Amino acid sequence: MTLGRREFVQTAAAGAALGTVGTATAQEEPDYGGWFDDVSNYDGTVDRRGQDTVEIAVGAQGNNGAFAFAPAAVMVSPGTEVVFTWTGEGGGHNVISDGDGPLDSGELVSEQGATYSYTFESEGIYKYVCEPHAGLGMKGAVVIRPGGGSSGGGTAQQGPPANPDYGGWFDDVSNYDGETVDRTGQDSVEIAVGAQGNNGAFAFAPPAVRVSPGTEVVFTWTGDGGGHNVVSDGDGPLDSGDPVAEAGTTYSYTFEETGIYTYVCEPHLSLGMKGAVVVGGPPGGSGGGGGGGSQRLPVSGPRWLLSGSVLFAFFTPLLYAATMRHRESTRPPRDLVDEDGTVPVEEATEAEPAVELGHEEYDPKGTAALVAFYFVLIALLWVFMYFVEFLGRVSVIG
Amino acid sequence: MQVHNFEKVWLGAALLLIVGFIATISYGTVGAGVAMVDDSGGQIDPQAVQSGETGTTFDDPGIVKENESHYVVYVVAQQFQFVPGSGDNPIRVPANTLVTFKVTSADVLHGFAITETNINTMVIPGQVAEVTARFDETGTYGLVCHEYCGAGHHTMGGSVEVVPESQYNATEVTN
Numbered sequence: 001m002t003l004g005r006r007e008f009v010q011t012a013a014a015g016a017a018l019g020t021v022g023t024a025t026a027q028e029e030p031d032y033g034g035w036f037d038d039v040s041n042y043d044g045t046v047d048r049r050g051q052d053t054v055e056i057a058v059g060a061q062g063n064n065g066a067f068a069f070a071p072a073a074v075m076v077s078p079g080t081e082v083v084f085t086w087t088g089e090g091g092g093h094n095v096i097s098d099g100d101g102p103l104d105s106g107e108l109v110s111e112q113g114a115t116y117s118y119t120f121e122s123e124g125i126y127k128y129v130c131e132p133h134a135g136l137g138m139k140g141a142v143v144i145r146p147g148g149g150s151s152g153g154g155t156a157q158q159g160p161p162a163n164p165d166y167g168g169w170f171d172d173v174s175n176y177d178g179e180t181v182d183r184t185g186q187d188s189v190e191i192a193v194g195a196q197g198n199n200g201a202f203a204f205a206p207p208a209v210r211v212s213p214g215t216e217v218v219f220t221w222t223g224d225g226g227g228h229n230v231v232s233d234g235d236g237p238l239d240s241g242d243p244v245a246e247a248g249t250t251y252s253y254t255f256e257e258t259g260i261y262t263y264v265c266e267p268h269l270s271l272g273m274k275g276a277v278v279v280g281g282p283p284g285g286s287g288g289g290g291g292g293g294s295q296r297l298p299v300s301g302p303r304w305l306l307s308g309s310v311l312f313a314f315f316t317p318l319l320y321a322a323t324m325r326h327r328e329s330t331r332p333p334r335d336l337v338d339e340d341g342t343v344p345v346e347e348a349t350e351a352e353p354a355v356e357l358g359h360e361e362y363d364p365k366g367t368a369a370l371v372a373f374y375f376v377l378i379a380l381l382w383v384f385m386y387f388v389e390f391l392g393r394v395s396v397i398g
Numbered sequence: 399m400q401v402h403n404f405e406k407v408w409l410g411a412a413l414l415l416i417v418g419f420i421a422t423i424s425y426g427t428v429g430a431g432v433a434m435v436d437d438s439g440g441q442i443d444p445q446a447v448q449s450g451e452t453g454t455t456f457d458d459p460g461i462v463k464e465n466e467s468h469y470v471v472y473v474v475a476q477q478f479q480f481v482p483g484s485g486d487n488p489i490r491v492p493a494n495t496l497v498t499f500k501v502t503s504a505d506v507l508h509g510f511a512i513t514e515t516n517i518n519t520m521v522i523p524g525q526v527a528e529v530t531a532r533f534d535e536t537g538t539y540g541l542v543c544h545e546y547c548g549a550g551h552h553t554m555g556g557s558v559e560v561v562p563e564s565q566y567n568a569t570e571v572t573n
Contacts, residue, residue, distance in 0.1 A: 065477075091476060092485045108485025132478045132485075135549035359400050371408045378415065386422050390432075394515035397431045398498070398530035 029159060029258070030125055030143050032073070035098075037167045038137040039063065039072050040234045044159075044259040046071040049147050054080055056140065058095060058116075058130065059087040062235065066090030067133040069140035078144050081119045088112025093138070098127040108132060120144045159213070159258035159280020166208070169233075169262050172272040173207055174198045180278055181206040189215055191275065193230060193249075193265070194222040201225030202268045204275035213280050216254045223247025228273070233262040243267050255279040435519045439500055439526030447474060448504040456502060461491070468496040475501060475508035475521045477548050483541050483556030490559045491533065492566035498530040509545035512558055520545055533560040 036042035041062030062068025066089035092108030105116035130138040170176040175197030197203025201224030227243030240251035258280030265273040459472040508521040543554035
């Protein structure tokens with residue numbers, strides 16, 4: 001029973017897409033299907049609609065070097081010319097659409113000031129990468145969507161969807177129960193540092209919280225669990241400095257931009273002391289506990305194969321016992337067994353050799369032929385490998 | 399101990415084969431001139447390579463003409479490209495001419511292998527790998543990094559274009 005990775009990803013992406021359908025509005029953050037999971041400088045989609053020309057830097061700082069597009073995700077109006085401008089840093093870059101898309105800047109270019117532009121006419125999400133650095137997270141997306149630059153209505157709707165995809169961030173966090181606590185609409189939200197969890201006072205409570213843009217988030221130290229600090233994972237804005245143990249210490253930060261801000265306590269990161277602040281998104285109550293709960297993984301392939309295998313493995317000892325019992329019961333009949341419990345066996349009589357041969361009188365010709373064949377084979381392979389394959393190619397001669 | 403005549407024959411043949419193997423390898427070294435990669439390239443500060451302050455040709459890597467029959471190609475390997483070599487900047491060298499590749503790394507361990515040839519060396523930060531070869535056939539050879547160097551290792555490659563001597567002019571030499 002195997003669950004193909006591709007199938008799983010597709011199903012998960014479909015699930016995520018379905019999950020956002022209910023709350024989708026024209027202004028909402030597009031669903032990139034995990035495209036930006038490994039892009040360190042992605043921080044929500046920048047709305048540049050209503051402009052004729054939009055510039056994207058190629059080789060901006062990010063992804064542990066100059067391996068980023070800035071802004072990574074940008075929303076423009078149809079008919080906008082998007083100009084990619086090389087910073088000249090991070091070596092050679094190019095801009096290539098992911099899959100069948102229209103972008104293709106050609107070979108790698110490292111020259112500062114090089115540009116490549118493309119005018120997008122039809123609506124959609126256009127994902128692209130820099131080929132040599134895609135593995136580092138040098139990825140971007142252009143979203144073509146009609147609408148003006150002003151985004152007056154529906155501020156509360158902007159931001160991450162109802163069940164944000166944390167990308168496994170909370171896998172080792174014991175006090176995260178799959179729910180993002182909704183605190184939207186409040187001016188100030190408090191998060192306890194050193195709350196019970198992760199086998200001690202090594203947790204943030206609540207670990208995942210959703211706030212409205214402009215909310216001041218106040219981290220308050222409980223004084224338990226030793227020194228803690230609050231530092232953004234990656235390039236984020238949070239940094240409370242050196243670990244502090246004193247109860248009542250506070251550190252606050254006001255989140256203006258929508259997005260998902262993950263953070264850790266550096267000394268206790270390995271214990272699972274991690275959290276996330278989701279800024280923006282659905283208004284209070286829409287998500288709720290039900291939707292927030294962890295979804296069951298969809299299983300592809302015949303279910304009976306998996307359960308059958310598990311059951312078979314479970315009952316194998318019983319089957320073994322039954323076999324042994326059967327073997328016990330098929331012992332030889334009692335009248336064949338001797339007093340001491342053994343069964344007498346009749347041995348065959350030893351046959352006299354037909355002819356006696358001396359040491360040199362027999363020649364193993366067949367064996368000799370086989371050995372000779374092997375020698376010829378090895379010699380031929382050697383000649384071909386050394387003289388043809390090795391010396392026949394351009395060699396290092398100094 | 400009695401040894402059958404047949405056994406004497408194939409024991410002797412096995413010894414002869416071993417002598418033959420050693421003889422061919424000796425021929426490869428002495429006759430054909432096949433050499434090993436050694437430390438003759440010397441050492442270099444990898445951080446200076448990264449910032450372009452080595453005071454050597456590695457600051458502006460490319461091809462240097464020693465004389466009519468010997469060109470030296472300076473290559474900097476870095477995550478995840480060869481400079482020159484990758485992308486729109488292939489290494490162009492003339493055929494039937496001695497070409498020495500001097501390769502060093504600006505960051506981590508890389509590999510430098512030209513496909514369909516025996517040119518193959520590790521590129522160790524701080525060390526200049528030096529290999530000399532002569533290309534008999536013109537054409538485009540692949541250039542690959544064959545030492546895992548990070549998340550983008552699989553994309554690290556380039557090409558070496560071997561052009562006829564007559565078509566190779568000095569203006570292509572970058573230094």
